[in-house]
Amino acid sequence: MSVTTASDGIKDIHTPLTDADAASLKAGDRVRITGVIYTARDAAHGRLFPLIEKGEKLPIDVRGQIIYYTGPSPARPGEVVGSIGPTTASRMDTYTPALLKLGLKGTIAKGYRSQAVKDALKQHKAVYFGSIGGAGAVLSRFVKKLEVVAYEDLGTEAIRRLEVEGFPAIVLNDCHGGDLYQDGQKAYAREDP
Amino acid sequence: MRDIHTSAITDAVKKLCMDANWYLEPDMLQAFDRALQTERSAAGKQVLQILKDNAAMARERRIPYCQDTGMVVCFVELGQDVHITGGALYDAINEGVGQGYTEGYLRASVARSPFDRVNTGNNTPAVIHVDVVPGAELKIMIMTKGGGCENRSKYKMLTPADGIPGVKDWVIECVKMAGPDACPPLVLGVGIGGTFEKSAILSKKALFRPLGSPNPDPQLDVLEKELLDKANRLGIGPQGYGGDTTAFGIHILTYPCHITSLPVAVTIECHAHRHKEVTL
16 A cells, blocks of 8 residues: 555555555545656646547556646756646646546646546546645755656646655545535635625 | 936846745735634645745745746836836836846746747746826836636626626626636736726736725725625635635726726736836
């Protein structure tokens, strides 16, 4: 198992993930991710998708992996990365089910997912994690190594291989239909006076 | 006539771009503190605290508060007794943006065409609005506008019969539609009146008023407070995890309009509300 619960109640995740690992995570779980994760956003997905449609090999093997939707800011000299928070997930919704079908086990971003993505999470046993949008400076501390592995010409939108240690996130959508946004917002909605 | 050289404009814009991205303005930091006092949700409180820490870390390391360092929206108030020397005003501003983003390790986030999507590499050009005003000063206001929240900005042409209730419903609908995608707690700029494009520009300009300051128009001030209360009853909360702090502020600007029209534009801004200004 790559998921263990620490004494502080937070679940420690070591990539890559199995179906059983994904199934053990529930919406609302706080997690710390350690290991390799990949970055990809709009432009990179735009290049991956035609490859998937044609059944061609992708520049990264997504099986068991997590993709973080982010385009980091440039690193200052001597630093690993600049600021690296999540971008809005919904723009990747078109592409996500196809990647989950190939064995991708998780995505990290912010914002609502489409019903098609939520259905694909159930079908292929995968998880949608949230990291805090706009907390890119804080999140940069958890990135220990960064390497561009594909589409370098895309600049910030290139695919990067990150080595992260204790990267903090929360489970937004699990593979059992759980949805943190729905539950959390319902609890605090108030009628007008 | 007072001469202002373009090099002074470039230098000023360069500094504004870097400072805006590294140093969140005091009005935003105070908004975090106020919300930490009132937020009931534990998850919401935690998000607010992390964002405060994020602001401190960005300042200390001089790295951007958010990796989306935005497209630069620049409002210029050009005194009519100012004579710009050394080149073109727009070129000077864009030169400042290019220098600021390159030398400040800020992300290049502008595509040269909406279709071919090739990155311009230095975050130029800016979106520039110039107003000519009396006097011999040049005021430059910039906002580094993030894409996630901008994508949730909306426009609706209401009818005069829709009136204030229609405006309220529309603004609240916009907050709901923005949801977690736009990184709440949000700041909303609402432009009401004028024409199609005028209301949109007003909705951006409204965001430059310091957060927490009253609208100078007492009637609009009441409306803003009512809308903010309504928005914060939706339960969306910080990051949409559920809570009381869905918006930090709602700022309204109005303009006269045609007898047939009631245009309402809503610019959605995230908690990374980076705005700076300088007067030359």
